[in-house]
Amino acid sequence: MENHGLFEKFLSGEMSDAERSEFLNRLASDPQLEKEFRVWTDIDETIVAYQKREDFRKQLMNVSDEYFSTDNNKLARKISFVSKGWMKVAASFAALAIIGIAIYLIFFSVPSYNEIYADLYSPLKTDVITRSSADSTDKTKKTFVLYQEGKYKECIRFINSEFSKDSLSTQLQIVLGLSYMETGDHVSAAEILEKASADKQNIMHGDCLWYLSLCYLKLEQLANCSKVLKELISTDPSYSEKARSLLDKIE
Amino acid sequence: MEQKDIYTCAEIEDGIRNSNREVLLYIYKKYFPIIRNIIIKEYGGTHEHARDVFQDAMVTVYTGLISNPPLKISSNFLNFLCMVCKRRMIDELRKKSKESREVEVCGISDEGININEYMEKEEKMRLFEKHFHKLGEKCRQLLSLFLNGLSTKEITNKLKMSSEQFTKKRRLQCKISLFKSIFTDSTLRELIDGKPWTIREIPKW
Numbered sequence: 001m002e003n004h005g006l007f008e009k010f011l012s013g014e015m016s017d018a019e020r021s022e023f024l025n026r027l028a029s030d031p032q033l034e035k036e037f038r039v040w041t042d043i044d045e046t047i048v049a050y051q052k053r054e055d056f057r058k059q060l061m062n063v064s065d066e067y068f069s070t071d072n073n074k075l076a077r078k079i080s081f082v083s084k085g086w087m088k089v090a091a092s093f094a095a096l097a098i099i100g101i102a103i104y105l106i107f108f109s110v111p112s113y114n115e116i117y118a119d120l121y122s123p124l125k126t127d128v129i130t131r132s133s134a135d136s137t138d139k140t141k142k143t144f145v146l147y148q149e150g151k152y153k154e155c156i157r158f159i160n161s162e163f164s165k166d167s168l169s170t171q172l173q174i175v176l177g178l179s180y181m182e183t184g185d186h187v188s189a190a191e192i193l194e195k196a197s198a199d200k201q202n203i204m205h206g207d208c209l210w211y212l213s214l215c216y217l218k219l220e221q222l223a224n225c226s227k228v229l230k231e232l233i234s235t236d237p238s239y240s241e242k243a244r245s246l247l248d249k250i251e
Numbered sequence: 252m253e254q255k256d257i258y259t260c261a262e263i264e265d266g267i268r269n270s271n272r273e274v275l276l277y278i279y280k281k282y283f284p285i286i287r288n289i290i291i292k293e294y295g296g297t298h299e300h301a302r303d304v305f306q307d308a309m310v311t312v313y314t315g316l317i318s319n320p321p322l323k324i325s326s327n328f329l330n331f332l333c334m335v336c337k338r339r340m341i342d343e344l345r346k347k348s349k350e351s352r353e354v355e356v357c358g359i360s361d362e363g364i365n366i367n368e369y370m371e372k373e374e375k376m377r378l379f380e381k382h383f384h385k386l387g388e389k390c391r392q393l394l395s396l397f398l399n400g401l402s403t404k405e406i407t408n409k410l411k412m413s414s415e416q417f418t419k420k421r422r423l424q425c426k427i428s429l430f431k432s433i434f435t436d437s438t439l440r441e442l443i444d445g446k447p448w449t450i451r452e453i454p455k456w
Contacts, residue, residue: 004427039434043426046379047398049314053376056313059270060306067279068302096295122297 003033007040093125094238098245116249117218120242123150124178124207139163140172147175152182170199174208181215190215197228206236213246222250260328267309268316278309282329286336294340304343308335311373322369334366342370375442382432390425397422 009015010023027034097120139162146155156179159172168176173196180189193212199205209232216225225246232243258266258277266274286308287301296304312335315322324331383391389410396406403415412418433439 004423004430008423036430036434039439040426040430042375043379043429043433044398046376047383047394049317049376050380050383051395052317053310053314053380056270057306057310059272060275060309063272063275063279064302064306067276067283092292096291100295125298 003036004040007037011041091238094242097122098242113217113220113222113250116246117214120217120246121181121214123147123182124211140169143172143175147179150182152179155179156183170196170202170208171204174204174211177208177215178211181211186215186218190219190221200235206232206239209236210239210243213243217246217250225250260324263328264316264322264324267313270313275309278328278332279305282332285329286333289333289337290340293337294344296340300340300343304336304339307339307373308332311335311339311369314373314376315369318372331366335369338366338370371442375439378436378438378442379433382429382436385432386425386429390421390428393418393422394425394429 006023010020015023027037100119139158143155143159143162146152146158156176159168159176159179163172173192177189177193177196180186180192190212193208193215196202196208197205197212202208209228213225213228213232216222216228229243229247233240233247258274263274263278265271267278283301283305286305287298290296290301290304291298294300309332312322312324312332383394386394392410393406396409397403401409403418406412406422407415407418410418412421
């Protein structure tokens with residue numbers, strides 16, 4: 001790995017014809033030397049492209065931020081007025097998770113509850129979050145957007161400061177519970193989700209039960225987890241298979 | 252280039268090459284939802300995955316476009332972008348699951364562009380950049396200025412080096428240091444000696 005002087009001499013055109021010819025012959029017959037020379041010249045190419053790539057990345061980040069902030073607003077607006085479309089997305093979401101669980105169960109030995117939780121838990125997709133048009137106030141919208149943007153602590157603060165605890169709608173209770181889950185406060189999450197789960201007519205009832213069962217799993221309250229999963233299986237077909245798999249696992 | 256409803260493939264290529272904001276925004280608006288659906292539906296990825304993969308793919312395309320000879324996509328930009336994104340996603344999943352089996356993956360676009368070539372180039376660029384970042388600030392400046400065509404005298408003045416001779420010596424030391432750190436990186440061995448994309452197996456997740 002000490003051919004650098006040779007490489008530099010060749011690249012700067014300082015070699016005589018004889019030296020040049022000998023160097024090229026060595027390159028053709030010595031794979032190690034050829035590898036080293038390739039890396040040596042590729043370094044130059046990378047350095048030349050480096051600044052351009054950095055500038056491009058920055059510009060792309062700006063555009064991406066611009067795009068996603070607009071996209072998010074659109075989504076939030078969509079959430080306020082679309083009440084049925086979520087079912088398809090929820091079904092796809094559940095199907096993906098079911099496939100994930102199936103693969104997990106087939107290929108791996110018995111994991112810990114924490115591992116099962118880590119495997120199953122993912123934040124609720126924002127386009128799955130729906131609510132009735134009756135409560136689509138600006139504050140509610142903001143709550144959903146905060147959750148959607150991953151600002152969970154801010155979301156919790158906002159709900160607690162802007163809404164009265166007693167008059168919190170079921171959807172907001174669910175978003176609050178999900179935010180607590182994201183911050184690792186599963187006790188508070190379970191408490192609020194349990195309250196929300198009493199509203200059986202709510203459009204997000206299935207989601208609520210699913211995340212409540214995950215909270216119990218995380219807290220290793222298996223009897224509660226099992227009870228919630230059984231209710232989920234009997235009430236929400238889009239979650240039943242996924243819930244059944246988890247039930248089998250913990251029982 | 253002003254904001255338009257539709258850009259031709261050549262305009263898109265130009266726009267990316269020049270980091271044109273309107274064109275990049277157009278690409279996001281028009282193609283990101285498609286790519287996101289593919290990543291989520293076909294690979295079980297998330298919205299965040301899709302964002303990262305899309306961004307990485309755009310950098311790969313940009314690098315191809317500023318290369319010599321430059322990448323020429325000609326007609327179907329979406330098709331090309333999809334292939335790059337899919338390939339990146341497969342590779343990511345393969346690495347994540349430590350998948351080592353080998354299978355066949357088609358690496359040629361409809362227009363005969365070998366995607367593998369650009370993917371490997373991107374991987375190599377990332378590896379080199381990683382090591383370049385680790386160099387000291389002065390070394391990075393020195394190497395960059397030299398490759399930007401500044402003379403040794405100009406560099407000596409600009410970086411306030413003691414003499415041109417020292418500048419030359421320092422530049423070589425910096426480059427050797429970079430070379431050694433890249434050359435001893437095991438990832439490089441995989442990139443150089445590893446089997447090409449065309450004979451890698453699509454992992455079964």
